[in-house]
Amino acid sequence: MRAGVIAAYVLLAEWTRALFSSAPHAAAPVLVLGGVALAMTAIGWGPARMGLGTSHMALRIVGGCALAVVLLLPAATRAGAAPLLPLWLALPAVVVSIGEEIAFRGALYGALEDLGGAPLAVLGSTALWTAAHALSHPPEFLLAVAAAGLLLAIWRWACNDLVAPIIGHVFADLAL
């Protein structure tokens, strides 16, 4: 029940954000509101349960930088072949990326893990993450979106950590 409600809520938040962010002058406020709406899924979850514990923080931060390297590698090795995020979207990008990690690899992952264990949590959160980006990405990009979601979800499972996915996602969104 809880997993279904969270899944429906994050899909609704993401699709609403995608639909309204193309309105003139609406992109930044819509992104910030969307990110905050996603982050609200953290309500009722303890930090440790979300993977937001404070132990081994240095390793988590280094891991986040490593994830950022992996996420940005295809773009970085093809200079000039990547979109450039306009500067005025930097803060909204940070808010959205944190919100998405909290929603998908935090709350949704946790709810799915309670429901069916780690395999359901990894695959389910990846599937919903991909579906959530269906309106904001052309179809040919969705496989890359799914692969990124899978990578971040496997990290979440393997390291019981959400700090590194947040850091990696923020770096990736700031660059692209």
Add this chain to the structure above:
Amino acid sequence: MTRAALLAAAVITYVSVAWAVAPGFYDGFAPQQPYNWVCPPFHVAGNLAPSSGHLDIKVIGGVSDANSAFTDDGQVVVGFLPGAFDVSGKTSIAVDIKPVDPCPKPAGLTFVTNAYLITADAPLVKPANLVLRYSDVVPAPSTVYYAADAAGPWTSIGAGSEAQPFTINTRTSKFGYFAAGYPAGRVSSGGIRGQILPIAVALLIVGVLLAGIPLAILRRRQAAPPDDEGPGEPEP
């Protein structure tokens, strides 16, 4: 070991899949419709030809109506205020937008959009608002260029604040050739990287190695303390 192997497999999968589509994963802050190029960049596959646009603007009571001309693929939009045209003796104004083929390649400039020829059968008396969409697989342009002839000379007519992601807008009081771009040899001012991204990623790699190796060695030397978060403690 299984976790590390799965992580490694996920990394390889991501890099392989993301390599197939430029630029790889991005978070889609704007609905990204593939750009239709006259002369596509080398890394763009499956390009479609860009569209033209046509608009007939009514003249009501001796004043041209407010309206917008656009290409069918939405890559160019030109907005006209009421009374934007000198309508002497006309009952309607025809506006045409056509992508320019072959692509102009002026020395000293880099165009990141198609060049478009925008014409009308009456001159402007009020500036029109011009919006050009640009691709998400090229550096952002810093300005819009204008030329009376495709061969040039091309001059910058500036750019306004960005109303939507991946668009650049400006105002023009004359028709002719338009394209968005930036001076060749400079990093585009429209984004936070360009040449910066490869350097930033290289610095991140160095940082991960410099910090990660000592941390990993230190962690192996220490007796692992009881984890406060369950079985899967961070093992980057």
